[in-house]
Amino acid sequence: MSQLKVLTLNCWGVPTPIACQLRLERMTAIGDRLKRGDYDLVVLQEVWDKADFKILLDRVSGVFVYNHYFYSGAIGSGVCVFSKFPILESFYYRFSLNGYAHKVFHGDWFGGKGVGMCIVKFQDFRLGLFCTHLHAEYSEADDEYLAHRVSQAFEMSQLIKLTATKHLCDFVVTAGDFNLQPTDLGYKLLRENAKLRDAWLELNDETDSGKTCDIPSNYFTTPAQLKVCPNGKRLDYILFRNNEGTSVEVVNCQVTMGKIPGHPYNYSDHEGVGATLNISKGNNAPHDNGDPTRLEPLLSEAKSLIERGIGKVSSNSQFYTILAIISVCLLYMLSSLDIPPWLGLFRGMLLVALTLLFGFCIWNKAILSRIETHGLMATKNDIRNLLNSQKS
Template sequence: MVVEGNIDHGSSSTPSNPVQETPSVKLLTFNTWGLKWLSKYRKQRLRAIADELSGRFTAVPIPGIEFVELGRRQSHFEQYDIVALQEVWCQEDWDYIVMRCGENYPYHRIFYSGIITGPGLAILSKIPIESTFLYRFPINGRPSAIHRGDWYVGKSIAITLLQPIGGNTCPLAIMNSHMHAPYALQGDAAYACHRACQAWDFAKLANLYKKAGYAVIVTGDLNSRPGSLHHRLLTDETGLVDSWEQLYGQQDLEALRKMKPAEQIMYGCTTCDSNLNTWRFHKRRDEACRLDYALVDPECMQPIAAGARFTERIPGIGSFSDHFAYTCTLKLLPRASSNIPRSIIFSQSRERLLQRYVNYEEMLQCLTQYVVTAKRQRFLRYTHFVLSLVVLLFSCVLAFMTNLAAIFWVLFTTVVCFTGTLDVLMAFMFGGKELRALREVELEVIGVQQYLQTQLDVRDKP
């Protein structure tokens, strides 16, 4: 049984004491920044994370911080029942984590998918794992963005179904993900449409597991700011609540930007781009944001505590990662056996349904704008291929008619052939696939929007 977020393996009960304490689980989600060759001090930091999770303290508090919660070393070993990790991309790092944490977390799994290494998703658990499933996002960046890598690692949702904790609570479905990163706030480099499509798929999967009777927890680095379209799709479409906002209310983001960095962490749980993080010290105060979440089903669990973790520093190195971790403690609520799964539309207020309608309009606009970009890119790749054929033919004629060095023409024609062939392959094999996937999402959104409109019309009738 889980009591107050920690699994009690040694407790026993007697017939004379039938009272059961309310079970709860403590979750930690952490983007570990484990890119091989690119992340600074990767091996040392990942090993320090494993050491901390296993109770071997290595870090020191942030110097000069007046807030007790950020400036002190925990007086006791803070244990978590479930640890969801992102960006664990090196096998040697995962092997070390398992070796160090195997005693505290006997159940663990890393997920493999994608062209290079995999999505970087892993889970450690004190609760037995019943089964796992990996869902790869069909819309996930472009293969031409080699320097960004999202397409090559295969961004996914790692779904872990855990053994039921008590006889009267719903089993847990942990949906851990690292959605496509934004490389700008606006424009094509923001990849806003890609994340919106990922959030749409995410919401549909979460609803399926909810209908199957699971207590769903959507967690990870969702690369979505509070109140963004992606964040709204994950909450409005599923009925899940943001565990931080459930405890502390929807926050004034403008006021948060003006706070001191330590206050931003305390009151806004800014896990990303805080200049208190040594790998983000160059960031402006107003760039700090919250990207790491635990979205939970309020019918099955209730958040009772939450906050940032791994804010300390490793001596001689710096912060544990370029993100801070996020933790929340969730009290599991008794299962309502009489509840019959219904469409979420029937359980939401008119105001919430109208908000969903606005979300659909914004989603369709986002899709329309990006489809123009996708078609233009495919056209340019086909054009490049045709021009490559023309240049290749012209260079062959020129080489035959002149006495220029043959090696120059060999190199030149090789480059022309390679780049032209690469572009036509991407245009044919990826460009069409992406456009069809975008069209599929568009039709899904239109279908749900039309159904929602009929339900609003029914409610409006006297």
């Protein structure tokens, strides 16, 4: 029997001082904590700045001989892996949908979010490691990214199910910040479709703590966040699955990486999740406590949600069409006006602004809306095919 210790942590490494507090101090502290070597495999999210990755690498390279950063998008995926065991292969799958480019302050689009995959040689076993950071929610009352996040969860579940077979790996570990709570459709869909087990739930009830984000004891949790969810949220997970011939048992799972020793603040605005897994050979089949009838209603619900998302894109596209027409009319009217010379500069600025607005509307209508529609249609059709196979 072999023992594998896994850690996942969202490092909160947004590279802007206003949006992210004490980043350099916290990254240094995270590196110093990891170099103690308490874990065999570490999956980190929100390591956006390559200088932060270097800070971590400089501190942990003596313990974690192998590492991989998943580059994607304009600023990188923010997801990286540190391992004591050889990383044999790696690949990054970018999600079809990633939010909106014009939502600059949300930033998910610029990270090109997706799933990082690694095959790790863990002693006599081959581990299929899947690392991710799904799109953030931002507003629980008006979640404009819900269809995107459900699409991402479904894509990831299909990817794991169709690639992580016994011919590729002996067992599977999926870790990261899912931005999904256990009651959310995306979480249920991911677990049921990919037949994954939740390391936390192997030893704890859902009513137990296990919260990793916006918790009252975290230095960075704001009163506004506590007002929305007084006890915090469970968003960070270590999920796993054994393939035929391998047994995986959770012997420990805990929320960790809280306060930095000697400081009043935490390592991150998220807590980490650490799990210890016992891995052994055997003739057993993949462990599956799931009820096959549970998947079908989840797929039906996801399909309906995606269809509503497609309808929303259509409405947004009509809005951009109307706005483009209005901007053209205003451009014509403004350029035709006979105004005093001293207002020439002001009119020039308005003409530039209206021209940019027109270009923005056309770009959204002709390009971005189509990309979003096609992404949602692809997910809808994939869900439909799976639904049909479940019914046959």
